[in-house]
Amino acid sequence: MNKPIIGLTMGDAAGIGPEIIVMALLEKRVRDICKPLVIGDTGIIRQALQIINGRATVRKITEIGEARFKKDVMEIIDLDNLDSGLIERGKVNPLAGKAAFEYLQYAVSMALKKDIGAVVTAPLNKEALNKSGYNYPGHTEILAELCGVEQVSMMLVVGNLRVAHVSWHLSLKEACNFLSKEKILTTLKLGLQAVGRMGVEKPRVAVAGLNPHAGESGLLGEEEIIHIIPAVKEARGQGIDVVGPIPPDTLFYRAKKGEFDLIIAMYHDQGHIPLKMLGFFEGVNITLGLPIIRTSVAHGTAFDKVGKGTASPESLIKAVELAVQLTNKIEERRFS
Template sequence: MRSILAITIGDVAGIGPEVVLKALSRREVYDICRPVVVGDPRALERDIGLVDGVEEVKVAGSVEEAEFRHGCVDVLVPYEVRSWPLPRGKVHPEAGYAAVEFVKEAVRLALLGKVGGVVTAPLNKEALRSAGLPYPGHTELLAELTGAKVYRMMLVGGGLKVVHVTTHSSVREACDMITEGRVLDTIRLSVEWAARVGISGPRIGVLGLNPHAGEDGLFGREEREAIGPALRKARHEGWDVYGPLPPDTAFWRAKEGEFDILVAMLHDHGHIPLKLLAFHECVNITLGLPIVRTSVGHGTAFDIAGQGRASPESLLKAIKWAALMAES
């Protein structure tokens, strides 16, 4: 039977409600999963006129009450936004608070086994901060909610799969976070994810931190002191790893089919090339959680909220990846 997926609407002032409706207007989504939305139904009703193919937004009291019928969007309502309607395209603490409440409910359902996975629309980091919430993004919130201690962000798109050793830290702090243990854990999570989605014996390219991957110590010590030792231990485990690789050429090599997965040391090392190739279609997958979680690879796009211009392609891809992982 097709897995049930909980899809959160993200920040109600952004494009989240619109892209959720657009994705669920596609019959193909219902062919691969049973989607139930988690959010404030008023945000969806406000955007329903922007979308063809959705006739009704229906509140469900529980997952068991959802109909999973194309044309009718089932919504679970763990929290209703106060002072509705909130203006589109503006940071508001209530929108930030609500977005977190939607995620909490989706994760709760996943941990209880009521849904097979969680797919998230974008939240806004400034709105979270204005609400007094300490999370720099979904990844850290999800780790707290699930009790995960070792977790990583993966981006998939444009023929690339990139797992990040560090993410939401300043570059100065991130450099200090590049340790042998952290790199090795990232490789391990990559291997485990590959097995889950049917990639046997993945070829993993591990990027260096410094220009030319340090040029044998000429441009930095991290490759010698942290990345190289992690690679040696990974090979001892029997994993097919390569590196440290100069980041400026590794992505071309992966695109040509030499590697199945790349491990990037820094947020922008991985994000920039992948979003250049697949900005509207890239997917964020969290590795190391006890639940399946995927997300869009874009933000709240306040500048186009409510205009009917938002693309649902990233969310569609996120749903497809979640459906695949939930079945594995």
């Protein structure tokens, strides 16, 4: 099987993205499984290479047809949309926010045209993004709009732990009001599609409760009775191996021991906190429900670490590895 082309978006130029990208591209394990192509700024990438004392040729190209994918050469599709001299590392800059959006936009267009196998994103800064005029709370919402889909979900993966979220970038109050049987079922089915592509043939699913002790039969909240239990019953009726609602304070412990293949979390922090505690540097974010494959690091721009050359590229490497796995799975199905 041919190695897939993976498009890596540089993210916010003032953040940690450029450094972890060049670190990842210097890794043999990345080069061995894919043809990496960066969508970003050539000058910023060269600076990042100097920061980490890395050795490679940085080659500026304008379109994918110019890429040669040679050893020790980092090829950058440079949109010429950023003056690197105006970017101060570790500082919010609307120019960097605007450029980050445009890198993502370009990468998605390539993925939709099947020019690349998947998109892997370095972190963007939400404040810079919004100050540049793009009013989105994060990557997930941008991707849904660019791909023209409404039903999406966010999944975090750390090893064999996989958590799909019913809601993500909402306040806690909004997340509670957002909940419904239909949204839980949609998230569950999107999650099942993803774990199937990861090679899990008969996934065991657990649905988290929203309230302490999963509501304690309505004593601590009725969301379980109104929304979660009906969703679980309907899913079971469709032949899905699912249990819940399970109190979150025990659910993740049980999942870590291997009892479940997929967890459905009700809101952002319910799923993010345990997974980031278990594997902050290995976590991968996947956007479910898109017509393209998109994976990402599970951390932010880390302004406090920029320019030091000490950031870990492990989350980005894991994101590339998972993107390649998902891309290859699709290719296998095409020819099977």
